[in-house]
Amino acid sequence: MASMAGGKTKKEKARPAGHAPYQGGISFHKSKGQHILKNPLLVDSIVQKSGIKSTDVILEIGPGTGNLTKKLLEVGKRVIAVEIDARMVLELQRRFQGTPLSSRLQVVQGDVLKTELPYFDICVANIPYQISSPLTFKLLKHQPAFRCAIIMFQREFAMRLVAQPGDKLYCRLTVNTQLLSRVSHLLKVGRNNFRPPPKMRT
Ligand SMILES: C[S@@+](CC[C@H](N)C(=O)[O-])C[C@H]1O[C@@H](n2cnc3c(N)ncnc32)[C@H](O)[C@@H]1O
Numbered sequence: 001m002a003s004m005a006g007g008k009t010k011k012e013k014a015r016p017a018g019h020a021p022y023q024g025g026i027s028f029h030k031s032k033g034q035h036i037l038k039n040p041l042l043v044d045s046i047v048q049k050s051g052i053k054s055t056d057v058i059l060e061i062g063p064g065t066g067n068l069t070k071k072l073l074e075v076g077k078r079v080i081a082v083e084i085d086a087r088m089v090l091e092l093q094r095r096f097q098g099t100p101l102s103s104r105l106q107v108v109q110g111d112v113l114k115t116e117l118p119y120f121d122i123c124v125a126n127i128p129y130q131i132s133s134p135l136t137f138k139l140l141k142h143q144p145a146f147r148c149a150i151i152m153f154q155r156e157f158a159m160r161l162v163a164q165p166g167d168k169l170y171c172r173l174t175v176n177t178q179l180l181s182r183v184s185h186l187l188k189v190g191r192n193n194f195r196p197p198p199k200m201r202t
Pocket residue numbers: 032033034035036037038061062063064065066067068082083084085088110111112113125126127128131
Protein backbone atom coordinates (compact mmCIF):
# COMPACT_ATOMS: atom_id res chain seq x y z
CA MET A 1 0.00 0.00 0.00
CA ALA A 2 1.29 3.45 -0.83
CA SER A 3 -0.15 6.72 0.33
CA MET A 4 0.45 10.18 -0.95
CA ALA A 5 2.53 12.48 1.20
CA GLY A 6 1.70 16.15 1.60
CA GLY A 7 4.45 18.72 1.23
CA LYS A 8 5.10 21.97 -0.54
CA THR A 9 2.34 23.15 -2.81
CA LYS A 10 3.26 23.08 -6.45
CA LYS A 11 1.30 23.17 -9.68
CA GLU A 12 0.81 20.02 -11.75
CA LYS A 13 3.65 19.62 -14.25
CA ALA A 14 3.04 21.76 -17.33
CA ARG A 15 1.97 19.82 -20.41
CA PRO A 16 2.97 20.61 -23.95
CA ALA A 17 0.42 22.38 -26.12
CA GLY A 18 -2.00 20.10 -27.97
CA HIS A 19 -3.60 18.65 -24.80
CA ALA A 20 -1.82 15.31 -24.96
CA PRO A 21 -3.11 12.90 -22.28
CA TYR A 22 -0.78 12.58 -19.32
CA GLN A 23 1.24 9.46 -20.04
CA GLY A 24 4.26 10.04 -17.82
CA GLY A 25 6.60 8.44 -20.36
CA ILE A 26 5.13 5.00 -19.57
CA SER A 27 4.66 2.27 -22.18
CA PHE A 28 1.29 0.59 -21.93
CA HIS A 29 0.74 -3.14 -21.42
CA LYS A 30 -2.27 -4.55 -23.23
CA SER A 31 -2.15 -7.60 -20.96
CA LYS A 32 -3.11 -5.28 -18.09
CA GLY A 33 -5.82 -3.59 -20.15
CA GLN A 34 -3.93 -0.32 -20.20
CA HIS A 35 -5.95 1.95 -22.47
CA ILE A 36 -5.87 5.39 -20.92
CA LEU A 37 -8.48 8.05 -21.51
CA LYS A 38 -7.07 10.75 -23.73
CA ASN A 39 -10.14 12.92 -24.27
CA PRO A 40 -10.53 15.47 -21.44
CA LEU A 41 -14.10 16.28 -22.53
CA LEU A 42 -15.05 12.63 -22.11
CA VAL A 43 -13.44 12.58 -18.65
CA ASP A 44 -15.51 15.68 -17.74
CA SER A 45 -18.66 14.02 -19.03
CA ILE A 46 -18.05 10.83 -17.01
CA VAL A 47 -17.46 12.85 -13.85
CA GLN A 48 -20.52 14.99 -14.47
CA LYS A 49 -22.77 11.96 -15.11
CA SER A 50 -21.47 10.31 -11.94
CA GLY A 51 -23.26 12.86 -9.73
CA ILE A 52 -20.40 12.96 -7.24
CA LYS A 53 -20.98 14.96 -4.05
CA SER A 54 -18.28 16.97 -2.31
CA THR A 55 -18.69 14.64 0.70
CA ASP A 56 -18.13 11.43 -1.31
CA VAL A 57 -15.36 8.93 -0.77
CA ILE A 58 -14.66 7.65 -4.28
CA LEU A 59 -13.21 4.26 -5.18
CA GLU A 60 -11.31 4.34 -8.48
CA ILE A 61 -10.16 1.05 -9.96
CA GLY A 62 -7.15 1.19 -12.26
CA PRO A 63 -6.25 4.90 -12.09
CA GLY A 64 -3.39 4.47 -14.56
CA THR A 65 -1.58 7.78 -15.01
CA GLY A 66 -4.43 9.64 -13.30
CA ASN A 67 -6.36 11.47 -16.03
CA LEU A 68 -9.69 10.52 -14.44
CA THR A 69 -8.26 10.59 -10.89
CA LYS A 70 -7.44 14.28 -11.18
CA LYS A 71 -11.06 15.23 -11.95
CA LEU A 72 -12.37 12.92 -9.23
CA LEU A 73 -10.08 14.58 -6.69
CA GLU A 74 -11.39 17.98 -7.73
CA VAL A 75 -15.03 17.10 -7.04
CA GLY A 76 -15.02 14.49 -4.26
CA LYS A 77 -13.87 14.42 -0.65
CA ARG A 78 -11.33 11.64 -1.08
CA VAL A 79 -10.22 9.16 -3.76
CA ILE A 80 -8.98 5.67 -2.98
CA ALA A 81 -7.33 4.35 -6.13
CA VAL A 82 -6.46 0.65 -6.51
CA GLU A 83 -3.80 0.01 -9.17
CA ILE A 84 -1.96 -3.23 -9.98
CA ASP A 85 1.00 -1.77 -11.90
CA ALA A 86 3.83 -0.43 -9.71
CA ARG A 87 4.96 1.89 -12.53
CA MET A 88 1.51 3.53 -12.62
CA VAL A 89 1.46 3.85 -8.83
CA LEU A 90 4.77 5.66 -8.92
CA GLU A 91 3.64 7.89 -11.75
CA LEU A 92 0.42 8.73 -9.94
CA GLN A 93 2.36 9.67 -6.83
CA ARG A 94 4.73 11.85 -8.86
CA ARG A 95 1.88 13.54 -10.64
CA PHE A 96 0.10 14.73 -7.52
CA GLN A 97 2.91 14.98 -5.01
CA GLY A 98 3.15 18.48 -3.57
CA THR A 99 -0.16 19.59 -5.10
CA PRO A 100 -3.20 20.51 -2.98
CA LEU A 101 -4.93 17.36 -4.26
CA SER A 102 -2.40 14.93 -2.81
CA SER A 103 -3.80 14.90 0.72
CA ARG A 104 -7.12 13.58 -0.64
CA LEU A 105 -5.61 10.71 -2.61
CA GLN A 106 -4.82 7.27 -1.27
CA VAL A 107 -3.21 4.85 -3.70
CA VAL A 108 -3.43 1.14 -2.97
CA GLN A 109 -1.10 -1.04 -5.00
CA GLY A 110 -2.60 -4.42 -5.80
CA ASP A 111 -5.02 -6.52 -7.79
CA VAL A 112 -8.49 -5.16 -7.05
CA LEU A 113 -9.91 -8.68 -7.24
CA LYS A 114 -7.66 -9.76 -4.35
CA THR A 115 -7.90 -6.53 -2.37
CA GLU A 116 -10.29 -6.04 0.51
CA LEU A 117 -12.17 -2.94 -0.53
CA PRO A 118 -12.43 -0.07 1.94
CA TYR A 119 -15.59 1.90 2.68
CA PHE A 120 -16.62 4.08 -0.27
CA ASP A 121 -19.72 5.98 -1.38
CA ILE A 122 -19.27 5.72 -5.12
CA CYS A 123 -17.06 3.82 -7.54
CA VAL A 124 -15.92 5.44 -10.79
CA ALA A 125 -13.62 3.50 -13.08
CA ASN A 126 -12.29 2.89 -16.56
CA ILE A 127 -11.40 -0.74 -15.92
CA PRO A 128 -9.32 -3.33 -17.76
CA TYR A 129 -12.02 -5.25 -19.62
CA GLN A 130 -10.64 -8.66 -18.68
CA ILE A 131 -11.79 -8.21 -15.07
CA SER A 132 -15.33 -7.03 -15.93
CA SER A 133 -17.18 -10.12 -14.78
CA PRO A 134 -15.37 -10.93 -11.48
CA LEU A 135 -15.27 -7.22 -10.59
CA THR A 136 -19.01 -6.83 -11.18
CA PHE A 137 -19.74 -9.78 -8.89
CA LYS A 138 -17.30 -8.43 -6.28
CA LEU A 139 -19.03 -5.04 -6.27
CA LEU A 140 -22.51 -6.60 -6.17
CA LYS A 141 -21.51 -8.52 -3.04
CA HIS A 142 -19.71 -5.59 -1.38
CA GLN A 143 -20.84 -4.52 2.10
CA PRO A 144 -21.65 -1.94 3.34
CA ALA A 145 -23.65 -1.04 0.27
CA PHE A 146 -22.42 1.96 -1.72
CA ARG A 147 -24.57 4.48 -3.62
CA CYS A 148 -23.57 3.66 -7.19
CA ALA A 149 -20.82 2.56 -9.57
CA ILE A 150 -20.07 4.21 -12.90
CA ILE A 151 -17.92 1.80 -14.85
CA MET A 152 -16.59 1.74 -18.40
CA PHE A 153 -17.24 -1.70 -19.89
CA GLN A 154 -16.72 -3.26 -23.27
CA ARG A 155 -19.96 -2.57 -25.14
CA GLU A 156 -21.23 -6.13 -25.33
CA PHE A 157 -20.66 -6.65 -21.60
CA ALA A 158 -22.59 -3.44 -20.80
CA MET A 159 -25.45 -4.58 -23.04
CA ARG A 160 -25.61 -7.89 -21.13
CA LEU A 161 -26.02 -5.95 -17.87
CA VAL A 162 -29.04 -4.03 -19.18
CA ALA A 163 -30.59 -6.83 -21.30
CA GLN A 164 -34.28 -7.68 -20.92
CA PRO A 165 -35.90 -11.15 -20.84
CA GLY A 166 -36.04 -12.46 -24.42
CA ASP A 167 -32.98 -10.48 -25.55
CA LYS A 168 -30.12 -12.48 -27.06
CA LEU A 169 -27.70 -11.12 -24.42
CA TYR A 170 -29.96 -11.94 -21.43
CA CYS A 171 -27.91 -14.26 -19.18
CA ARG A 172 -26.94 -15.21 -15.60
CA LEU A 173 -24.96 -11.97 -15.29
CA THR A 174 -28.04 -9.94 -16.29
CA VAL A 175 -30.26 -11.69 -13.75
CA ASN A 176 -27.80 -11.36 -10.87
CA THR A 177 -27.02 -7.73 -11.62
CA GLN A 178 -30.65 -6.67 -11.95
CA LEU A 179 -31.62 -8.62 -8.83
CA LEU A 180 -29.07 -6.76 -6.71
CA SER A 181 -28.96 -3.32 -8.33
CA ARG A 182 -30.59 -0.91 -10.73
CA VAL A 183 -28.50 -0.67 -13.85
CA SER A 184 -28.56 1.68 -16.83
CA HIS A 185 -26.48 2.47 -19.88
CA LEU A 186 -24.97 5.96 -19.70
CA LEU A 187 -23.01 6.58 -22.88
CA LYS A 188 -21.19 5.06 -25.84
CA VAL A 189 -17.50 5.80 -26.08
CA GLY A 190 -15.57 5.57 -29.35
CA ARG A 191 -12.25 3.70 -29.51
CA ASN A 192 -10.37 6.84 -30.42
CA ASN A 193 -10.89 8.27 -26.96
CA PHE A 194 -8.28 5.84 -25.66
CA ARG A 195 -4.54 5.46 -26.07
CA PRO A 196 -3.83 2.93 -27.42
CA PRO A 197 -7.33 2.34 -28.89
CA PRO A 198 -8.89 -0.98 -27.75
CA LYS A 199 -10.05 -3.58 -30.29
CA MET A 200 -13.58 -3.79 -28.90
CA ARG A 201 -16.26 -1.10 -28.67
CA THR A 202 -16.98 0.54 -25.30
C1 LIG B 1 -8.20 0.99 -18.98
S1 LIG B 1 -6.81 1.49 -18.00
C2 LIG B 1 -7.48 2.94 -17.28
C3 LIG B 1 -6.47 3.98 -16.88
C4 LIG B 1 -7.04 5.31 -16.37
N1 LIG B 1 -8.06 5.09 -15.37
C5 LIG B 1 -7.63 6.13 -17.48
O1 LIG B 1 -8.85 6.09 -17.63
O2 LIG B 1 -6.88 6.79 -18.19
C6 LIG B 1 -6.90 0.25 -16.74
C7 LIG B 1 -5.95 0.40 -15.55
O3 LIG B 1 -6.21 -0.68 -14.63
C8 LIG B 1 -5.00 -1.24 -14.16
N2 LIG B 1 -5.27 -2.65 -13.80
C9 LIG B 1 -5.26 -3.74 -14.61
N3 LIG B 1 -5.64 -4.85 -13.94
C10 LIG B 1 -5.90 -4.44 -12.65
C11 LIG B 1 -6.31 -5.11 -11.48
N4 LIG B 1 -6.57 -6.43 -11.48
N5 LIG B 1 -6.44 -4.39 -10.33
C12 LIG B 1 -6.19 -3.05 -10.32
N6 LIG B 1 -5.80 -2.35 -11.41
C13 LIG B 1 -5.66 -3.03 -12.56
C14 LIG B 1 -4.03 -1.07 -15.33
O4 LIG B 1 -2.69 -1.11 -14.92
C15 LIG B 1 -4.47 0.31 -15.87
O5 LIG B 1 -3.78 1.34 -15.21
